[in-house]
Amino acid sequence: MYKPFDFDPNKKYPIIEYVYPGPQTEAVNKAFSKGMDRTERLAQFGYIVITVGNRGGNPSRSKWYHTYGYGNLRDYGLADKKTAIEQLASKYSYIDDTKVGITGHSGGGFMSTAAMLVYPNFFKAAVSNAGNHDNSIYNRWWSEKHHGVKEVISLKGDTSFKYSIDKNPDLAKNLKGHLLLMHGDVDNNVHPANSIRVANALMKAGKRFDFLIIPGQRHGFGDMTEYAFWKLADHFNKYLIGDFSNPEDVDLVEMDRDIEKTGK
DSSP: OBOOTTOOTTSOEEEEEEOOOOSSOOOOOSSOOTTOIIIIIHHTTTOEEEOOOOTTSOTTTOHHHHTTTTTOTTTTTHHHHHHHHHHHHHHOTTEEEEEEEEEEETHHHHHHHHHHHHSTTTOOEEEEESOOOOGGGSOHHHHHHHHOOEEEEOTTSOEEEEOOOOOGGGGGGGOOSEEEEEEETTOSSSOTHHHHHHHHHHHHTTOOOEEEEETTOOTTOGGGHHHHHHHHHHHHIIIIIOOOOSTTOOSOHHHHHHHHHHOO
8 A cells, every 4th residue: 555645544535456367477576666656655645545366366366266257258356456445444544435536557557447337436546558358359369368269069969169359349338437548559568459349349339538649659568668657647637626726837847847857
């Protein structure tokens, strides 16, 4: 759990969950270090930020734990993410569980959008970066390996293989909260068509959302990472805190200050 530097236990804070579903690894940090933009840096705007290891998220625990999500690769960790916030809010009065955000990158982008669509009344805002929202167009080594391929034998004895992971575009009609999709236009891991298919489904469902293409950037956003962070922060500040300050100021003044100091 990450808190603002001026944390006051008598105040109420929105909560944001930084997620990565695994199942080949977890995003829960085991040590503190500088530059952890998605957790402690984000908390400084006035949030409680948490990371939670969901069942199925790490092969180091046990086979049962690792294969918990086998055959349910989109939704297997969502209940754990939601329950963690509910239990923390019941324990700590400074957590406002009516203002819940969620964000992640890659598999976390996949999961954060899914959370908005599976639990639309609980998660109020999300920023989903480079998400593999439609695994039918993602690579085989991750999705087929961890989701599984079902062997089907016909009455004639012929064998075929069925592979299908639930897709985020299929649930687009469920969106109620505020979603921002970001994706690099030359992503070399998760093809940008993944986010485009979600956008297409949301438009057809008549939903409002935001979509930002990061020009010339691969999976990690490269030298646009800082810009993407401030877009993420703006999104949550607007929809979880209600910070509409300087609505006519289009400059990212924080980045301008850094440019002045460093010269680049």
